[in-house]
Amino acid sequence: MISYKPISIGNIxxxxxxxxxxxxxxxxxxxxxxxxxxxxxxxxxxxxPHGQIPAAIKLLNxxxxxxxxxxxxxxxxxxxxxxxxxxxxxxxAATSPRYNRKFEVIKQTAGEVAEGVRILPTPGHTPEHxxxxxxxTDGRVCIAGDAVLNEAYFRGTNRxxxxxxxxxxxxxxxxxTVKSMEIIRNHADIIVPGHGDAFPVKR
Ligand SMILES: [Zn+2]
Ligand SMILES: [Zn+2]
Numbered sequence: 573m574i575s576y577k578p579i580s581i582g583n584i585x586x587x588x589x590x591x592x593x594x595x596x597x598x599x600x601x602x603x604x605x606x607x608x609x610x611x612x613x614x615x616x617x618x619x620x621p622h623g624q625i626p627a628a629i630k631l632l633n634x635x636x637x638x639x640x641x642x643x644x645x646x647x648x649x650x651x652x653x654x655x656x657x658x659x660x661x662x663x664x665a666a667t668s669p670r671y672n673r674k675f676e677v678i679k680q681t682a683g684e685v686a687e688g689v690r691i692l693p694t695p696g697h698t699p700e701h702x703x704x705x706x707x708x709t710d711g712r713v714c715i716a717g718d719a720v721l722n723e724a725y726f727r728g729t730n731r732x733x734x735x736x737x738x739x740x741x742x743x744x745x746x747x748x749t750v751k752s753m754e755i756i757r758n759h760a761d762i763i764v765p766g767h768g769d770a771f772p773v774k775r
Contacts (some may be wrong), residue, residue, distance in 0.1 A: 574688050574706045576713060576764070579603040579613070579634050584722055584767040585654075601655045603631070604715050604764055605638055606704065610686040612645045612678070614704065614715050615655040615766070616662050624661035631658065632665055636673070643674035647685060649717025649766070650701040692759060694719035696749030703756060711761030713770075719752045722768035726753065 585599030599618075606612045613635055620627035635644065644666055648656045659677060666673045678685050681702065685691060692703040697718040704715040720726045741749070756763060757773055764770045 574606065574608045574708055576604055576606045576706075576708065576715070577638065578764070578770070579605050579631070580617070581769055582617070582654075582767045599654050599767075601717075601766055602764060602768060602770075605635060606686070606689060606706065606715070607638070607640060608687045608689055608706070610645050610689075611639045611641055611643070612647050612686055612689065612704075614647045615649055615717060616646055616658045618654045619657045619661065624658065625665060627658055628661040628665040631662060632671060636671065639673075642672075643676065645676050645678055645686070647678045647704060649703060649715070649719070650698040652698065652718065655717065655766070692755065694752035694756060696745055696747075696752045701752070703752075705759055708762075712759060713762045713764065714756050714760035715764045716756050716760075716766065718766035719749070720756060720763050720765040722765045723763075723771040726757075726763065726765065726771075 580600065580603045582600035582602045583597050585597050601615045601617055603617055604614045606614060616631060646659060663675045665671060666675045680691060682691050682693065689704055689706045692705045692714065694701050694703045701717060701719055703717055703719050706713055760773055762770055762772055
């Protein structure tokens with residue numbers, strides 16, 4: 573049985589389609605723990621202005637009580653700062669004598685990463701972007717990272733203006749982004765986006 577739980581629900585820094593930061597937003601990603609034969613933390617998030625180690629310890633304190641094993645696996649959907657920059661501090665803290673856990677970043681780019689949890693390549697937002705899919709009692713779940721920024725982005729009709737803009741996307745990037753979102757739409761009943769709450773594909 574595969575389960576998943578949100579460790580923290582992030583929110584998006586900029587209104588999709590605009591570079592204007594939204595007041596009070598931190599730009600943190602949604603961090604999810606998937607549990608099957610492995611405990612996999614997806615996108616541990618970003619370094620914090622008041623220090624990486626305190627941020628890593630705060631995250632570990634939220635994650636470790638749920639773990640089934642002594643080893644924490646981490647999966648990164650893509651290499652944007654907000655999703656992955658805490659990973660080194662997290663490893664340092666998790667493997668320290670205080671926590672004494674084993675730690676591994678999953679390097680696979682295709683196939684099954686744990687029992688029933690499969691990589692779905694979803695390039696576009698970035699070239700290396702990958703999502704995870706698996707079946708639960710609620711239906712097929714996709715942890716989509718920034719292949720789906722949030723529900724508003726997924727439901728938007730004006731997608732060209734909704735491509736997230738730390739990058740200057742080319743026509744090819746935009747085509748791939750739209751194609752990847754369609755792949756996710758066809759694979760999933762429930763989407764966990766890169767930022768914001770999980771939502772059902774069909775309303
Ligand atoms: Zn991103
Ligand atoms: Zn993001």
